[in-house]
Amino acid sequence: MHILVRVKEKFHQMTVVKQMMIAITLIVFFSFTAITVFNYQRTIDIINRQQSDSNLEILDLKKNNYVSYMNQLEDYTMQLRYNDQIFNIINSGKPIDYSAYSTVSSLLRNTFLSRNDVVSYQFYLLKSKTCFSISSSDFNVRSFPFGSADEIYLYRQTYAAKGNYLTFRTEYGDGKKFLTICRLYINISNRRPLAFVKITVDDSFCRNLSSDSSGVQGILGIIDQDGKLAFSSDGNVLNTNSLPLVASALSGKNSKGSCSVQLSGEEYLAVFSDTEDGRWKLIRLLPQDVLRQPVVNTRNISLLLVLVAFIISAGVIYALIRAQLRPLQMLAKQMQNVGRGDFKTKVQGGGSAEVNNLAEQFNRMTEQIDELIQKNYVAELHEKIAQMKALEAQVDPHFLYNTLQTISTEAVLSGQKTIQRMVESLASLLRYSVREKDLVPVGTELKHVRQYLFLQTARFEDRLAYSIDADKALEEQMIPKISILSLVENSIKHGLENSCELISIAVQVRTSNDFLRITVTDNGKGMTEERLAEVRSMTELDNAEGSSIGLPNLAARLKILYDGRASLLISSTPGTGTRVDLMIPLSQKGGASCIDR
Template identity: 65%
Template sequence: MPRFWFRIKQQINQMPVSRQLILAITLIVFLILTAMTGFTYGRTIETVNRQQLSSTQEILDLKKDDFSKYMAQLENYSMQLRYNDQLLHIISSEKPIDYTSSSTVSSALRDTFLTRGDIVSYRIYLLKNQTCYSITRSDFNVRSASFKSIEDAELFKEANSANSHLAFQPEYGKSGSFLTICRVFINIMNRRPLAFVEITVNNSYCKSLSADSSGMKSVLSILDRQGRLTYTSDDAVLDAQDIPQIKQVLSSQSRSVSLGKEDYLTASSSTPDGNWKLISLLPQDTLREPVARNRNLSLFLALTAFLVSACLISMLIRIQMRPLRTLAKQMRNVGRGDFKTKVYVGGSAEVINLSRQFNWMTGQIDELIQKNYVAELNEKIAQMKALEAQVDPHFLYNTLQAISTEAVLSGQKTIQRMVEALASLLRYSVREKDRISVETEIRHVREYLFLQNARFEDRLAYEIHMDDCSQPLLIPKISILCLVENSIKHGVENSSDRISIQVSIRVSGGGLKIVVSDNGRGMSRERLAEVRGMTQSEGAGGSSGIGLPNLAARLKILYRERASLSIASEPAGGTKVELVIPLNEDEEDICTDR
């Protein structure tokens, strides 16, 4: 997989910029549309589930109220025989049942049975006479039979122990039956049971209650107080084995349950007495069908919009890239040496600005070429003049050598020393390389100061402080000498007071820091601003002779912006010039080793 993605990345990098833009923008549009569709689908499913669950809960509450009324009717129905005075006298009597009493019981039982159409069977057990009378929907004849004892039956115990003397037995799993209602008739005086009634009800009412007119194919289930399944409208979806899972879902915050291969939303509602709980299962696939259709339509529209946007984006990018292609063509012409070419293209503001910058750049390059060409010509001319003037230094050296020899013969050692210093300075300024060591520069600075000291005598004093590690470092020739000359020219010559010049050379912060200061008259603010402007202007090297502008120009040529030359001066406060020259890695290693 990493190799596969690497190949894809490599192919994309090899594409033109226009295709990369088209691919990137269309991919972003596709991802945004897909994300919006997925987000909308999820939110729609959530909203539909919430709304449908709320609607189902409202309907289920109405069905619960209707079911409560139905159960109340069945409870009252189970008491109808108790209100028959003749039957009550018979079941309370200790006498054996004769034919007349049997006919009375049968008639009352048949009449009560026929008053409702949802009764499957009706049985009454006369406890004192140990006789059972029954009637069923399949046989409308009342039949009687004797029994030995019913007090040990679970339903009888449950009904007899209940405050309402009523019990219910679910008939789930029996074809067509809903439940059996069990009631005990008691003697109000002594609270002893007189008769026991069993009424089995069919599920016709439950079927009508579970009828779904919304078309959502919901499943209605009914549980009794003990959590036993009493009725379900679809055995294939929910049976007694699923009840624990349903209870767990109803007790949690989640309303979703998985039954088989489908997911259902659950809603429940309990009757006020807590005897019954109605549960509605709503299939989520049914809810998702219309949302899924809308999602598929949205995806189709998103794909269509993606293709249309891809075409439009491709057209727009090609239109925007057309001026760039023209610009690239002109750049190839510049690469061939045609710096006179100009580009005039339309398009966006950025492209127009780029063409203007291109035209400005070619103009600057052409101007620079012209300047370099002129400078090269001037350099050739200067070299020719230097060759012509080579005789002059040799003549001066020979003349100074003759004067030095004459001074030695005459015993004038001071004159000899001055002549030798002057010859050394002349040789240094002509023959040495452009960059020399600090040690060599300082040696000639001392010779220069020796000559100036002979001139000004006690009016000039100087001190030179130099780090040992700075001696082999390379600096521009005549750089320190230029700073010392500037101090003498503006400090000593313009004052009759004693002037002291301080020269400090040390390595600091990755550079060589050279400071030359004097205690002369200094410069006014206007003159200081003028000198600073001369050292910072582009034509700083245009002045003749050795001076600060010339030094600043050489620094820019050798070090560009990495070297600095700063001047500080106050009237009657002296002048301080600070020169910082960057060090290369080898020079830094030399200073570190020392």
Template identity: 35%
Template structure:
């Protein structure tokens, strides 16, 4: 009967669990389908606008790049036509009122050399005003021709060039500048540039250099524009004079008013009963205007194709999303059920039991944080226990070291001897030092200021100097900036006592000992250095290994003081404190305590200071 009820309960729970999963799948799945449908509708209405905007922006960039390149090209042409002015020999011929056969040959050869120095010239000529002579070299004839002409100064192009600030002007090669797609030959003439050569002193015109350029530059521009059959484009100057058209229809296209600072142009225009997106760009010098018309019908066809593809992708995404939701719900609920069972086991009081960090990201994070919490609780209990035990053991060890009968016997024997040899003043100092150290040893404190610890060490060394006299030499450096910083009691003394024990009592040579307490980039550095016999490498390695093991305080064995000091530092400061030993046997031994102070500890020390 009980087995039947247990099976029924499990079956009911399984049914309920399955029902909740189905509800979640239905709710989330329906929401996803609705969101995807709204996305399709929104995408359908916005795709046209997006495609138009992208088309305009991409073509604006292309036109800007073209205008920048075309400006550079025109500037290069102007500098090229100025080369005649730089040649003194040619300039002297131009200034001469009469020109002979030799001068004609010289100018002809110069024009020929200028022609072949570039690949985009159709012809080049020089018109000399003083002798009404024109020398020309053309691609068609491949010969130098000489002719006479008059009234050049009455030509419109001459007046425009002479009145220009740079004495140059540019004009289209012909007024009906329509170049159908089949006529995009690189050899076809494109534009003319006129350069007036003047006398540098009188400013009077001497000659005019005329150069006709072919279509090679425009071929590269058209390629950069990404031309298609439905796109129309036109190059004109700021007055609307066309220089290049790829369709006769563009001859009656209006010029839109533009400026280099705020380019205001219509988004779309109706032209010859067709709708176009009009993209224009004005060059930086305000001279060249490039206009491109993009067929809206072409963009609409692209939009329909893109919409159909997106609709197919969204339908596929809907099916995949619903399948993924069903799997995800099943995966999440299974992980939560397993997590609940494991938490029940951990809730029985065993802090050593941890949760298995598996499942979804949220489940893993929950298990990880729970494990961290019980680990911190366990560590806190252990830390409080070890700290209390460590403080008591350290105090007993310190007291045992201070009231050692042998040490007191030696100190009293020295005091008695000094009573006979010296006066009462020196004996008074030693007695005071001994009394102060005894009071300090019995003081109920765990942490003490650096100044008290240093004074305790000074008293200790005073008594040692009375015993060992010239065999002990000390140097203590501890500034006021560290005097108020709190450190574990007998921390410095342990380093001093270790140096004396292994450097003075085991050798008859003079021991030089240095104590430095200083701040370095937010850390308290306590170092004790001596020139004693040092520590053998194997012994030093064993001490470092024992300190790194992290054992609790010990009461016997070698170098008990250093091992207990390292343990106390770890208890008080954790990873913020360290004890390092370095030794060169027979030369130098150094023990260093480093404590990385917190902002609060540093601020308190500075305020009290």
């Protein structure tokens, strides 16, 4: 905000030629820029739609190839089931002899070697409780016994799966594993499990599937029906950590389409398509920077042309404006004397009717300013000084001071200590009102408030009770002289003198935000709403009337000392009492601040 104010000030200090030059050139610049940005964004949208459509076609082809591949794997798991020799062995339940072992090992090895993407193949004979296993790290068929089917990993999940067929994602970070495919062979007649097949394949097919010859190298991702990442051609961008961001962007979308997603600090165009059975979702991520590169180059050329056109147009506009405003420049030179403060100087017009009219209006304005300075400013200054003197005069009983000194001496000689203390308190109050400055410390003010209340207690005896609560840290804060005393006097005058009841007066001094809050409360008879409104209106007057040191007087002093920044808040309830809050702004040094006088 401060910077904007400085810029505004600098702008107003410029000549009319420069102001108009800046205004017109900015309009031209922003117009060209807005058109360029609009065309750039519109082109980006068109490219995104085109890329989305073309990549959806590519992704559909990849999806079909992937579905075919998964169907091949599903058929592959059934090859041993359709072999009569194997079926007789798994269905007989007899112990595995040498002949059965050779048959199973041979067929298992041939089946395993028929594909290049199979990492491991495990064949569990449930009745014989024997497992045959072969892997790409060891092409020998191994066998080992097992206790029960429940010991086999993924057996129960496969048994409960639809069609007794289960695909399970396997960590593929080593580049050798992709999916574990489980198949349970069932006896059709009695629905009893006969054998369990567990095959693990690598991601070679998906790696080949992710390669692209379209010119934009994208990232291929495959998500299973459980929302888990089955494959990613770039694990640094699309992985299990970033998958929730992709899933959030795709939520609520159709089975195929495109959207924008932010991954690893880069924006991607995500093209996605679901398989017909809903078991797989293929995603292709295309970096927007690569897609937008041709448009960015065009945009940069356009901005360069805009800059050249802007410079040329700025020069032409500057020449035209300078020619039109040359008479005003001459007028500005003649007005320099007036700018130095000599309001007696008259400006000579010329050049055009507009300039002559401007010179005439300016001369009239300088005459009025000079007249206002003489009549209003000086007069107001004298009025403020006189007002301050008048306010001080209301509390200036200096002529009684010497007399009270004599009475105090006589009281001492007569042994009247109470009278002596009363006279000394009254003399101190009179000296305080005469000699102290406009601003005094809170501690000094409270000292004389206590002397004042002592005198009033001697007068009203048990009908007056009071308490003073002030933070010790605030005793050095500067406040107007006789401010708290005025509030206490007001409470006694309107709460005690017109009543026979006991009245309690409480004085509290605290800080509130950037203000010193002085609160004076009493339990007097209070004021009606009409009387309260009348008192509030009296405190809003510029001049305090009357001879008492009352609220209007204090409000007028606050306006003069603090230039309207201090406030006097009055609240009262009939039959309950009155509360007055004096809010005085604190200076940066911790004291109450006022204007220089």
